[in-house]
Amino acid sequence: MTTSSASGDRKGLLIDFTLCIGCEACMQGCREANDLEVPPPGAPPPEALNAENYTIVLPHEVNGETVYVRHLCMHCAEPACVSACPVAALTKRDDGAVVYDGDLCFGCRYCMIACPFHVPRYTWSKAVPVVRKCILCYHRLDEDREPACAAACPTGATRFGPRDLLLRIARERIRTQPERYTDHIYGEHEAGGTDVLMLAPAKFAALGHDAQVPHRALPELTWFVQKRIPWVIVTGSVLLGGIHWVVHRRMQLAKEGADDPATGGASGAHSGEGS
Amino acid sequence: MRIEPRKLITPGRVIIAIILGVGFFLTVRRFALGLGAATNLSDQAPWGLWIGFDVVSGVALAAGGFTMAFLAHIAGDRTLHPLVRPAILTAFLGYLLVIFGLIYDLGKPWNMPHIFYSWNHHSAMFEVAWCVILYTTVLFLEFLPMVFERFRVEKAMRIIRIVQIPIFIAGIVLSTLHQSSLGSLFLLVPGKLHPLWWTRYLPILFFFSAIAVGISMVMFESFVSSHFLKRGLELRLLSRMGQYLVAADLLYLILRVQDLTARGVWDLAFTGSTESIAFLIEMGLYLTPIVLLASARRRRQPGFLFAGALAGVLALVANRINVSLVGMMGASGASYFPSWQEFWISATLVLAAALAFGLAARYLPVFTAHEEPA
Ligand code: SF4
Ligand code: SF4
Ligand code: SF4
Numbered sequence: 285m286t287t288s289s290a291s292g293d294r295k296g297l298l299i300d301f302t303l304c305i306g307c308e309a310c311m312q313g314c315r316e317a318n319d320l321e322v323p324p325p326g327a328p329p330p331e332a333l334n335a336e337n338y339t340i341v342l343p344h345e346v347n348g349e350t351v352y353v354r355h356l357c358m359h360c361a362e363p364a365c366v367s368a369c370p371v372a373a374l375t376k377r378d379d380g381a382v383v384y385d386g387d388l389c390f391g392c393r394y395c396m397i398a399c400p401f402h403v404p405r406y407t408w409s410k411a412v413p414v415v416r417k418c419i420l421c422y423h424r425l426d427e428d429r430e431p432a433c434a435a436a437c438p439t440g441a442t443r444f445g446p447r448d449l450l451l452r453i454a455r456e457r458i459r460t461q462p463e464r465y466t467d468h469i470y471g472e473h474e475a476g477g478t479d480v481l482m483l484a485p486a487k488f489a490a491l492g493h494d495a496q497v498p499h500r501a502l503p504e505l506t507w508f509v510q511k512r513i514p515w516v517i518v519t520g521s522v523l524l525g526g527i528h529w530v531v532h533r534r535m536q537l538a539k540e541g542a543d544d545p546a547t548g549g550a551s552g553a554h555s556g557e558g559s
Numbered sequence: 560m561r562i563e564p565r566k567l568i569t570p571g572r573v574i575i576a577i578i579l580g581v582g583f584f585l586t587v588r589r590f591a592l593g594l595g596a597a598t599n600l601s602d603q604a605p606w607g608l609w610i611g612f613d614v615v616s617g618v619a620l621a622a623g624g625f626t627m628a629f630l631a632h633i634a635g636d637r638t639l640h641p642l643v644r645p646a647i648l649t650a651f652l653g654y655l656l657v658i659f660g661l662i663y664d665l666g667k668p669w670n671m672p673h674i675f676y677s678w679n680h681h682s683a684m685f686e687v688a689w690c691v692i693l694y695t696t697v698l699f700l701e702f703l704p705m706v707f708e709r710f711r712v713e714k715a716m717r718i719i720r721i722v723q724i725p726i727f728i729a730g731i732v733l734s735t736l737h738q739s740s741l742g743s744l745f746l747l748v749p750g751k752l753h754p755l756w757w758t759r760y761l762p763i764l765f766f767f768s769a770i771a772v773g774i775s776m777v778m779f780e781s782f783v784s785s786h787f788l789k790r791g792l793e794l795r796l797l798s799r800m801g802q803y804l805v806a807a808d809l810l811y812l813i814l815r816v817q818d819l820t821a822r823g824v825w826d827l828a829f830t831g832s833t834e835s836i837a838f839l840i841e842m843g844l845y846l847t848p849i850v851l852l853a854s855a856r857r858r859r860q861p862g863f864l865f866a867g868a869l870a871g872v873l874a875l876v877a878n879r880i881n882v883s884l885v886g887m888m889g890a891s892g893a894s895y896f897p898s899w900q901e902f903w904i905s906a907t908l909v910l911a912a913a914l915a916f917g918l919a920a921r922y923l924p925v926f927t928a929h930e931e932p933a
Contacts, residue, residue, distance in 0.1 A: 371673040388677050391666020394684045396605040398747045405602045407593035413666040433633035476668040498750050505746040506683050531635035
């Protein structure tokens with residue numbers, strides 16, 4: 285796992301559902317920037333993230349008003365998916381993006397199991413499948429351009445910037461307009477903090493975002509156990525060797541004491557034939 | 560080994576041929592058309608029967624190898640020696656089955672060698688993969704003496720005998736890591752795995768349940784091989800194993816109950832939800848061997864021994880399926896049930912392993928001369 289750098293260097297997105305008008309420009313921008321399939325005209329809009337939609341916008345009725353809610357990879361500070369991937373096909377870059385290398389991936393799908401936000405998707409219908417998820421347009425970040433969805437957003441509902449700055453902006457908005465927002469910045473603490481932050485006019489649970497996500501960095505849970513492996517190997521070997529020695533020493537002494545010729549089939553080196 | 564004259568075409572062989580033939584066809588189809596065409600897996604249910612049964616249960620069902628190596632060779636229960644070789648053979652074949660199961664399940668199995676140079680030692684899956692590789696190697700070394708002995712390669716036998724104990728120790732340590740690492744896989748999903756199963760102690764629980772099922776499997780396969788290979792039943796040994804099974808299941812249940820109580824989740828067990836029912840079935844199966852085999856008198860009866868062993872095996876499979884599939888369902892919001900092709904391929908793999916066992920039992924000195932008349 286690449287160690288994530290100090291949060292000061294990390295960039296991310298601030299997505300304010302109160303500003304979103306549901307135009308889906310982010311979805312289109314994302315498709316173009318990432319060579320995703322363009323749905324045929326008239327096709328029903330996707331109801332969940334899928335391999336051809338790294339992000340979606342879903343309408344929710346709240347108190348008679350429609351709230352448009354975006355979904356995408358949260359770019360966790362300590363991503364469960366990255367810690368899960370056995371071959372390091374997923375990595376967290378210093379700039380915050382959680383990216384994927386399909387050439388390394390062997391397709392165990394543990395990342396999909398691990399992600400607390402239910403984000404990674406798989407190209408199930410392909411004979412040579414890959415994992416698909418938002419990659420924070422890292423190819424654009426490398427060219428000093430902002431992610432396509434942020435660039436495409438006409439209202440500023442999706443905004444790109446350093447996480448620290450975005451967090452300050454989010455706090456400021458809640459402080460100055462408490463009637464407009466629910467007092468919760470989604471991603472501030474979820475899964476130990478994420479580089480994508482969200483603001484909403486209503487509880488996130490009512491808007492299709494998982495509010496049960498634990499507020500701690502998940503990779504620790506595994507590491508707490510994994511780091512004990514060397515200890516298990518050393519102690520285990522010594523212990524087993526010790527038990528073997530003691531037991532067999534006792535048997536030998538007993539045998540010498542009794543001088544009993546009946547030895548039984550201990551070595552397993554009996555005749556090759558069975559019955 | 561007696562070889563009775565037999566007809567070439569028997570109903571049993573026809574069934575075997577059909578299962579393997581269709582299995583072969585489905586294999587080609589799986590790799591030509593991808594996972595989507597063969598399985599009911601989806602973005603909401605990325606893991607299915609092949610992971611839950613073939614891999615996660617398969618590894619545990621192969622636990623007889625290290626359990627017997629420990630009991631007979633390290634702890635020195637010499638009476639159990641005749642059971643060690645069948646257990647090691649089962650474990651070896653079991654691990655090969657797990658590897659084949661993985662080849663079917665991985666999206667890009669040809670990228671498996673990446674595990675050798677693209678490391679992420681923070682991943683429990685990384686540990687799982689390395690344990691599969693290393694322990695399969697160790698099992699191969701533990702299996703070799705049967706081959707050397709059969710072909711009377713005296714020199715190799717001498718060398719193997721010198722390193723035998725270190726190899727057994729390496730195997731036990733690796734198994735400890737591997738069995739527990741399968742539990743570690745699920746540590747990462749406290750928000751997704753149902754609280755009846757998610758606990759920080761998953762790795763430890765997986766380890767102790769592996770010991771219990773290792774014992775059950777050795778008993779179970781003694782019955783099966785005595786039936787199919789027309790061998791005698793080592794009743795005295797089996798009732799001793801029954802004793803170990805009761806102890807191992809008791810120990811496991813104590814740990815389990817202790818954990819459930821400490822986390823205060825017992826009320827979830829009686830809500831009538833799918834999870835609670837699956838949980839109660841699992842617990843019932845774990846209690847069965849204890850109830851059946853607690854008395855020494857019953858431990859002398861083959862019927863009770865067989866039922867106890869079978870319940871022990873089923874309890875483990877129920878637990879692993881519950882952890883990897885049933886317990887994960889609620890959070891995913893989708894229900895998954897395996898496709899017939901997933902079932903068929905799993906059955907093909909199990910059958911292939913069973914046939915390999917039969918062949919090895921016929922041509923290699925797997926069962927040494929410690930039989931009682933049935
Ligand atoms: S949201 Fe999921 S996929 Fe995205 S970085 Fe976090 S764990 Fe990985
Ligand atoms: S599916 Fe690929 S990217 Fe995901 S954890 Fe497995 S190897 Fe890594
Ligand atoms: S950051 Fe890029 S990849 Fe991610 S949703 Fe926006 S446009 Fe798509």
